[in-house]
Amino acid sequence: MLEGKFEDAALLKKIIEAIKDSVKKCNFNCSEHGITVQAVDDSRVLLVSLLVSVSSFSEYRCDREVTLGVDLESFSKIIKSANNEDYLTLLAEDSPDQLMTILEDKKKDKISEYSLKLIDFDSEFLQIEDMEYDAVIKMPSGDFAKLVRDLKNLSESLRLVVTKDSVKFTADGENGSGSVIVKPYDNGDADKVVINLDDPVDLTFGLKYLNDIVKASTLSDFVTIKMADKTPALFEFKMETGGYLRYYLAPKFDDEE
Numbered sequence: 151m152l153e154g155k156f157e158d159a160a161l162l163k164k165i166i167e168a169i170k171d172s173v174k175k176c177n178f179n180c181s182e183h184g185i186t187v188q189a190v191d192d193s194r195v196l197l198v199s200l201l202v203s204v205s206s207f208s209e210y211r212c213d214r215e216v217t218l219g220v221d222l223e224s225f226s227k228i229i230k231s232a233n234n235e236d237y238l239t240l241l242a243e244d245s246p247d248q249l250m251t252i253l254e255d256k257k258k259d260k261i262s263e264y265s266l267k268l269i270d271f272d273s274e275f276l277q278i279e280d281m282e283y284d285a286v287i288k289m290p291s292g293d294f295a296k297l298v299r300d301l302k303n304l305s306e307s308l309r310l311v312v313t314k315d316s317v318k319f320t321a322d323g324e325n326g327s328g329s330v331i332v333k334p335y336d337n338g339d340a341d342k343v344v345i346n347l348d349d350p351v352d353l354t355f356g357l358k359y360l361n362d363i364v365k366a367s368t369l370s371d372f373v374t375i376k377m378a379d380k381t382p383a384l385f386e387f388k389m390e391t392g393g394y395l396r397y398y399l400a401p402k403f404d405d406e407e
Contacts, residue, residue, distance in 0.1 A: 152180045152216055152242040155209040159232035159253065161391060166229060168366035168387075168395060169198050170222040172359075175271050178218040178249075180242070184210070184393065196359050197382070197398040205392035208237075218242055218249055219271035225249075228264045283376040283384070284349040285312040289332060290341060291367035291387060294375075297330045298364045302357040304328050307402060312351040312377065317343075321357065340371050351377045353401040363397045370395075 156162055169176075169187070176189035176198075184207075187200040204210045232238055232253045241250035246268060253262040297319055301308055305323035312318075320329040336342040363385050367373065370387035377383045382398040389395070 151244060152212045152218075152240065152246075153209070154180075154185070154207045154212075155237060155239040156206070157208040157237065158234060159229065159236040159238035160234035161206060161389075162238055163229050163232065163234065164366075164368045165200065165202065165395065166222060166226045168369060169200065170226050171365070172196055172198055172362045172397070174223060175219065175221055175269060177271055178220055179215070180212050180218065181215045182212050191359075195356065195400050196362070199394075199396040199398070201393040202389075203392035206389065209239075214244055216242060216244060216246065218246060219269040220249065220266070221269055225266055228266060231262065231264075281381070282348075282378070283381075284347070284378045285351040285376070286344075286346040287312065287317055287375040287377075288342075288344040288372055289317075289375075290343075291364075291370050291373040293332075294373050295364035295367040297332075298357065298360045301328050301330070302361050306357055307354050308357050308360055309354045310351070310375075310377065312345065312347060314345065314347045314350075317345065349379075351379060353377055353379075353383065355383065355399055355401055359397075359399050363399065366395045366397070 172191050173189040176187050179186045184201060184203040187198065190197050228251050233255060235256055237254035237256065239252040241252065248268055249266045251264045251266065298308065301319060301321035304326050305321035309320040310317060316331050316333045318329060318331050321327060332343055334343050334345050366387040369389050374386045375383060382400045385397040385399065387395045
């Protein structure tokens with residue numbers, strides 16, 4: 151049996167909000183170590199990798215490994231009804247056909263129960279190898295989200311040029327262009343930019359994917375961006391409670407529009 155209780159529903163609400171527009175369906179792979187999700191979007195350009203570790207729960211048990219096929223749109227409608235401060239518990243049997251969600255209002259004597267029918271969803275779990283990257287950027291996730299949202303109004307693509315002194319984000323469209331240059335600085339624990347560079351990198355990505363990725367900025371103070379030439383970039387958001395949400399995004403190439 152799976153039983154996972156969140157002290158606050160806000161965490162799961164943020165996670166689902168961050169991935170539901172990238173992938174519509176996915177498998178929750180549940181084990182004694184927590185819950186993992188790995189899913190590829192329909193265009194096979196973006197891969198989402200999620201770990202909700204045991205430390206993210208106030209109570210957790212998983213007697214045996216179980217896979218839960220979830221329609222994220224339907225699931226998001228259920229958990230949106232939760233107050234951010236509610237207890238939220240996920241329940242599933244060892245051979246489940248449904249996922250139970252129990253919401254407990256801490257301020258009122260109120261308990262809500264929802265049942266979601268599970269789906270059969272075939273997905274291959276890929277072993278993602280650790281690789282060497284030419285450039286690693288760590289910056290406030292809110293700043294990254296803002297520049298992506300500002301520049302997406304100008305173009306369908308965002309170019310990232312990384313040198314030892316700066317990262318330049320450029321959007322060049324038919325009706326105009328814009329750029330943001332970010333340089334390393336350190337104003338304390340929650341406000342700094344760090345650039346580690348072995349080789350300069352110049353890559354271009356689809357802004358519609360980046361616009362979905364930055365929805366995870368609510369999960370972490372920082373985003374870490376790892377890039378290498380002609381290789382999918384890694385955008386990582388580490389959660390304070392343990393675990394992470396990672397996006398692997400393939401770059402655009404010169405022959406693409």
